[in-house]
Amino acid sequence: MTRKQLSQYIAFSSFTIISLVVVGILFVILGFIIVRGASVISWEFITGMPEEGMTKGGILPAIVGTGCLILGSMIFAFPVGVLSGIYMNEYLSDNWFRRFIDFMTNNLAGVPSIVFGLFGMALFVNYLGFGDSIIAGSMTLGLLTLPVIIRTTEEALKSVDDSLRTGSLALGATKLQTIRKVVLPVAFPNIITGLILSIGRVSGETAPILFTVAAYFLPNLPHSIYDQVMALPYHLYVLATSGTNMEESRPMAYGTAFVLIVIVLLMNLLANFLRKALGKRVKM
């Protein structure tokens, strides 16, 4: 073996080993949760209310709560994020203003989620007077995911070939018609992917909902957007750290983690599926 081949061999072997380690860690985590959590999963666990100091019963309110928060945050963040992304990529020319917004968007994405939580509490809960509520939590989570959605939208639009835009404009289409009829249909599958990945993030965040919506224990379902709810990640935190009987509630914690992971996994699968299905429709 020559020196060149040897270094080639070493390089590739180390890449392989490192990626296997990464994948391995992921599988260990998943396996751990599944083994511990699966035994708790039952119809009653998924559809029941927590009972006896959260050591028995189910986690339905937390599942419903997380569902409400996902839905609420997306209703708020998706239109705002996608429209900002379109504005930034299609309308703003590359000047200091756009670079400034880009810079701020990136910074926003880097802000720790607990800071969003505090901000949400100050603005939505106190100043706007929503109280601890689904609407306050949803908007806080929405703010958190905005940068992701804006970014994905921008990237998706950037990947649309400019020749399609000029082709459309040359036929006398207005800019808005061009965006609506040519650019967006091509970019849409990738935008949807961004949306769903951000749902994955929303469903797992604890800090932003801590002061804005999450209830420690609330064994009934919400009736309006001004109600508090339980949420899966916060419920998990409660079960693991501050339950009334932590030894007893431990299996419940693993079960909750299991459900949370399944939700995120399903979301990612859905993202993949939609991207492929919509992508096929665009290419036809």
Add this chain to the structure above:
Amino acid sequence: MIQAEAKNVNFYYGDFHALKDISMTFEPSSVTALIGPSGCGKSTFLRLFNRMNELIGNTRLEGLVTVDGKNIYDKDVQVDEIRKRIGMVFQKPNPFPKSIFENVAYGLRVNGINKKSILDEVVESSLKKAALWEEVKDNLKKSAMALSGGQQQRLCIARALAVEPHLLLMDEPASALDPISTAKVEDLIFELKKQYTIIIVTHNLQQAGRISDYTGFFYLGSLIEHDKTQKMFLNPADERTQSYITGRFG
């Protein structure tokens, strides 16, 4: 009669003086080829006629550009109205990721024409004019992306013809195509000039010789010579034209 005209046109990209005092007229039902080395300004000049240069920021135009006697840079002129009347075919085929039918119908749809009977008729006649009808008539619902490069380019020509343009601009329409497709596109241009005024930018001198009635030679942002193609190729007045045509630079 004059279909289109540029009068004392100067054009700037920022500080760069890209077109220098160019005046040129185009007769109806003629093909004018614009030739010259890369960066000589011929594509910039072509794009003046449907105001595509405006898509790039920080440009400035002096002089007059008219189509059908109307200054297309007048303040009261809507840019999308202008572009409807002036078709453009690009270097790289750029069909939309839609069906063949929808590609051709696009120009009509953005004008608010959605009536099925009109669309059917225009799509058919445009595809026939672009010599593509026979190849695609049974697959109009098929994606345009599935066509070959040459077919795609003819589809783009059909798309441009569907809005019944007064002027057809072509920016190296055959440079990305194989020889057989190129021949087809050239035949097509020959056919189209019966009805349309065509301005075509090309790097291919043989092509300019084969298909054009007039040729304009651009060099460093100036129009060096503009004459009947035959005269230009056989007996150019300017030494620089002579050098370019005989391949001494370019």
